[in-house]
Amino acid sequence: MTRISRFLDLQDEISDFIGKAISWMSLAMMAVLSYEIAARYLFNSPTSWAHETTTMIYGTFCILAGVYTHRHHGHVRSEAVYHLFPARGRAWLDVITGGIGLVIFAVFFYVVFEFAADSWAKNEHSSKSTWAPPIYPFKSVLPLAVGLMWLQSLSHFIRDLMVALGITEPREEVTEQ
Amino acid sequence: MLELDPLVVTGGMFGCMLLMLILGAPLTWALLTVGVGSAYFLWGPAGLELLAISTFSSMDNFLLVALPMFIFMGLMLQRSGITDDLFDMINKLMGGTPGGLGMGTVIVCALIAAMAGVSGAATVSLGIIALPAMLERGYDKKLATGTIMAGGALGFLIPPSVLMVIYAFLARESVGKLFAAGLMPGLMLAGIYIAYVYIRAKMNPQLAPPISEEERVDFRGKLAALKALILPGALITTVLSFIILGITSPSEASAVGAVGSIICAALYRTLNWQVLKEVMIGTTKLMGMLLWITLAAVFFSKVYIGLGAGMVLEEFIEDTALSPYWVIVAMLACYFILGMFLDDFAIVFITVPLFVPIVDTLGFDTIWFAVLFIISMQSAYLTPPFGYNLFYMRSVAPPSVSIYDLYKAAIPFVCLQIIGLALVVIFPEIALWLPEQIFGRYTLKPLMKKPPFGEVFCF
Numbered sequence: 001m002t003r004i005s006r007f008l009d010l011q012d013e014i015s016d017f018i019g020k021a022i023s024w025m026s027l028a029m030m031a032v033l034s035y036e037i038a039a040r041y042l043f044n045s046p047t048s049w050a051h052e053t054t055t056m057i058y059g060t061f062c063i064l065a066g067v068y069t070h071r072h073h074g075h076v077r078s079e080a081v082y083h084l085f086p087a088r089g090r091a092w093l094d095v096i097t098g099g100i101g102l103v104i105f106a107v108f109f110y111v112v113f114e115f116a117a118d119s120w121a122k123n124e125h126s127s128k129s130t131w132a133p134p135i136y137p138f139k140s141v142l143p144l145a146v147g148l149m150w151l152q153s154l155s156h157f158i159r160d161l162m163v164a165l166g167i168t169e170p171r172e173e174v175t176e177q
Numbered sequence: 178m179l180e181l182d183p184l185v186v187t188g189g190m191f192g193c194m195l196l197m198l199i200l201g202a203p204l205t206w207a208l209l210t211v212g213v214g215s216a217y218f219l220w221g222p223a224g225l226e227l228l229a230i231s232t233f234s235s236m237d238n239f240l241l242v243a244l245p246m247f248i249f250m251g252l253m254l255q256r257s258g259i260t261d262d263l264f265d266m267i268n269k270l271m272g273g274t275p276g277g278l279g280m281g282t283v284i285v286c287a288l289i290a291a292m293a294g295v296s297g298a299a300t301v302s303l304g305i306i307a308l309p310a311m312l313e314r315g316y317d318k319k320l321a322t323g324t325i326m327a328g329g330a331l332g333f334l335i336p337p338s339v340l341m342v343i344y345a346f347l348a349r350e351s352v353g354k355l356f357a358a359g360l361m362p363g364l365m366l367a368g369i370y371i372a373y374v375y376i377r378a379k380m381n382p383q384l385a386p387p388i389s390e391e392e393r394v395d396f397r398g399k400l401a402a403l404k405a406l407i408l409p410g411a412l413i414t415t416v417l418s419f420i421i422l423g424i425t426s427p428s429e430a431s432a433v434g435a436v437g438s439i440i441c442a443a444l445y446r447t448l449n450w451q452v453l454k455e456v457m458i459g460t461t462k463l464m465g466m467l468l469w470i471t472l473a474a475v476f477f478s479k480v481y482i483g484l485g486a487g488m489v490l491e492e493f494i495e496d497t498a499l500s501p502y503w504v505i506v507a508m509l510a511c512y513f514i515l516g517m518f519l520d521d522f523a524i525v526f527i528t529v530p531l532f533v534p535i536v537d538t539l540g541f542d543t544i545w546f547a548v549l550f551i552i553s554m555q556s557a558y559l560t561p562p563f564g565y566n567l568f569y570m571r572s573v574a575p576p577s578v579s580i581y582d583l584y585k586a587a588i589p590f591v592c593l594q595i596i597g598l599a600l601v602v603i604f605p606e607i608a609l610w611l612p613e614q615i616f617g618r619y620t621l622k623p624l625m626k627k628p629p630f631g632e633v634f635c636f
Contacts, residue, residue, distance in 0.1 A: 019461050019462070029432060033242075070465070075466050075470075100202075101209075107228075
């Protein structure tokens with residue numbers, strides 16, 4: 001039991017850490033794009049790398065951000081019917097949808113792992129600009145994010161199952177915005 | 178691969194997705210589950226490769242960089258104290274006339290909408306600042322809350338708008354054109370709200386009394402109050418002109434706006450580490466949600482269209498022989514109903530790939546339809562049971578305002594929005610005049626052009 005709760009706490013901490021760490025990437029995107037605009041208009045020497053770099057930061061930022069969002073139950077859902085159920089009934093619904101989610105994310109992980117591995121094997125480089133950076137590190141973010149999403153889903157699943165079985169109390173309703 | 182009737186595929190996929198949504202699954206989960214299930218059963222394991230491609234295409238897209246930037250900008254400005262300053266200005270300029278504060282609130286909402294791309298920003302910040310001020314002066318609580326909620330919803334129509342960026346991404350439209358098309362209808366709606374408050378205050382001054390004599394300022398005081406407009410004005414002009422005039426790409430302009438919002442906060446002396454971290458983490462949380470819906474919806478649509486089911490809706494419309502305008506009305510009615518139960522982001526992802534090709538085939542302008550869609554989404558924000566602005570308002574309003582007061586407060590403004598919507602349907606020029614001026618002759622597309630259905634959503 002303690003081992004499970006230690007996993008749950010650790011998973012929350014990992015997701016929170018990731019959220020805080022990647023949140024700085026929004027500033028990085030601003031910096032790169034501002035540099036590009038300045039280089040283009042003030043110094044008349046547009047860069048070849050700014051747009052692709054920003055896109056890569058954006059992609060990494062957003063896909064990993066999903067893990068943080070998931071940890072704080074921030075993924076949009078329709079609560080019209082869901083809220084008609086009592087707390088334990090909701091927990092059972094979460095167990096069902098969360099369980100399906102675990103299977104889906106496992107499949108998802110397998111698919112994107114192959115996708116990234118393929119890119120490494122081909123030593124794939126971008127063909128979007130003359131800069132042509134290697135693209136496999138960017139694609140590797142995919143399995144990382146989906147894997148973390150699976151772990152976070154597992155953590156939610158265990159918590160919901162414990163509520164559903166009456167082992168623990170339902171979590172407080174957080175209404176934040 | 179199994180050969181299935183497109184109607185069965187449509188019914189099956191959307192039925193399963195709705196079932197999962199009803200069970201309380203997040204939209205991303207519902208879309209992924211149904212997409213993965215359908216792809217696997219109909220194409221086998223090879224079909225799942227689409228999942229990786231769809232995901233990567235949502236990550237590897239320069240246009241979408243504008244989303245985190247606009248969200249950052251909105252969240253930063255919300256905390257920057259810019260609203261206090263603007264409301265103070267309105268108080269001095271218009272407080273002396275009946276209904277002045279109410280009309281001024283709409284103006285502040287429109288200004289915030291031109292700086293922030295999300296709808297909650299204006300509602301929350303004005304709910305905190307303007308609502309207590311108006312209630313103190315004896316404003317009718319329904320009129321006061323309704324004005325703020327409706328004004329707050331302008332955020333999606335007046336550019337920059339996050340919803341428009343997503344629409345542009347899905348329908349492969351130009352962000353600049355969409356932004357230009359949203360500006361006039363947005364100002365028109367703001368004008369309608371102002372006229373409404375003015376008429377109500379004229380008919381019954383009890384509803385919206387002027388501020389007391391001591392609080393008013395003379396002409397010089399009014400002139401001095403106008404300096405509150407300098408910073409927001411500069412920020413709005415820079416970002417919008419960059420995008421609409423095509424000086425930079427929308428993504429670059431959004432980064433300029435985000436940097437500008439930090440500078441604004443610094444000049445208002447509200448910038449500190451705490452605020453910056455809150456804004457960054459808020460952006461992270463929202464973007465995580467948005468990107469994961471995007472990738473799931475892109476995948477879902479690719480599977481759906483790949484299965485050849487995209488024709489169903491089009492054939493259905495051909496069979497019923499509805500006149501094109503009735504099809505548009507039916508779609509808008511559909512938005513209105515969906516808006517009661519689903520989030521606007523959910524609606525845009527589900528319906529754009531289905532509706533926009535039809536609108537295009539019918540010979541209507543898709544930019545015009547985008548504006549209609551966004552106005553409908555504003556009503557969605559005000560209609561119970563799930564109107565976001567109702568919740569935002571409830572969370573900041575004093576206890577004397579009940580959720581039922583808010584429901585009643587929203588009704589006249591929803592009617593005004595429907596009037597605005599009807600005006601844009603009848604006079605498409607309201608939306609299309611500005612893009613026409615900027616991007617050249619830009620008329621309704623001829624009916625003869627018939628693009629292959631579903632192409633809109635293939636990347």
